[in-house]
Amino acid sequence: MADAHVTEDDPTIEAAADARRAAALGAIRQYGDPVLKGRAREVDAFDDQLRRELDAMGMLMHDAQGVGLAANQVGTLHRVLVYAVDGGEGPVRKLVNPTIAWRSDDVEVGPEGCLSLPRISVDVERHVFLAVRAKDEDGRDIEVEASGFEARIIQHEMDHLDGILILDRTSRDQRKRALRELRARAQA
Template sequence: MSLLPIIEYPDPHLRERAVDVDPALLAQPAFQKRLDDMFETMYEAPGIGLAAPQVAVLERFMIVDVDEDRGQPLVFVNPVIRNRSEALRAHQEGCLSIPGIYAEVTRADGIEVDALDRHGKPFTLRVDGLLATCIQHEVDHLDGKLFIDYLSPLKRSMALKKLSKLRKHG
């Protein structure tokens, strides 16, 4: 396995909509290696989710593991969020592509998502809390959307100024 470079804001790839993955490609060793490399990259960063566009691959797949012991790795290929609860949850979010910036974002507390696993088997997952937040965050990446897009113009401007200062000072 090897670490992949994570692209950072304002790289234009982060704003592009990813294309569906051909399920026939899931059996390819290269695809399986990319998934393994993404997990290694996410854990090393450290993070709890990573979408393919964040490693400059404009395809609709992502990985998630919100378990503190890194024991629940999940792969979502061509994910579609089918239902979102009316109940909302505010959560402090960050992003590996916008390092050092955190902000409170309100999202649906519960979701239902359909996807293929890493071997092409379809599944439906109904989740809430942190896992639901993480999945919504990563699906946004597949659609070219970032968590800072949910912030008010003032808070987004403040976050981007902070990012600029962080980059200047290493």
């Protein structure tokens, strides 16, 4: 329950959210970290440790104000990802050992950002529709049929599990621009 005297425009709430986001981004591996280029390994133990890992990833994603997070981004080479379609505020979906069962021929180019490349946005071509087979956190088989933004999020996070970043999927010009921005920030 929210305090009736507090509004969303309250600077205290905004400052707390900014602090949580900064702390979360500090816990997420950033561009240049070699784990981001590693290929994640299949999970075979569906236990409390896996459930804790997925729950922690979901909380970290929310605190970072993201809509998806792959295990590589937290330094673990497990083949797991979490995402939430509704601006990161909706329920967290958890996919273990995801594989694409089907993807449409229809593709679209759209802007993407990444918690491992904060404040960078590049255009990436993605399939509009797809079906993903995975396991849930208890090892049960699940299938997700996704389109639009949800399909984009899943493809982005699955790329992470294969060591692929958005910079690997964009045009040469956009990659150069993004790398210049990253270098400028590192020098500032």
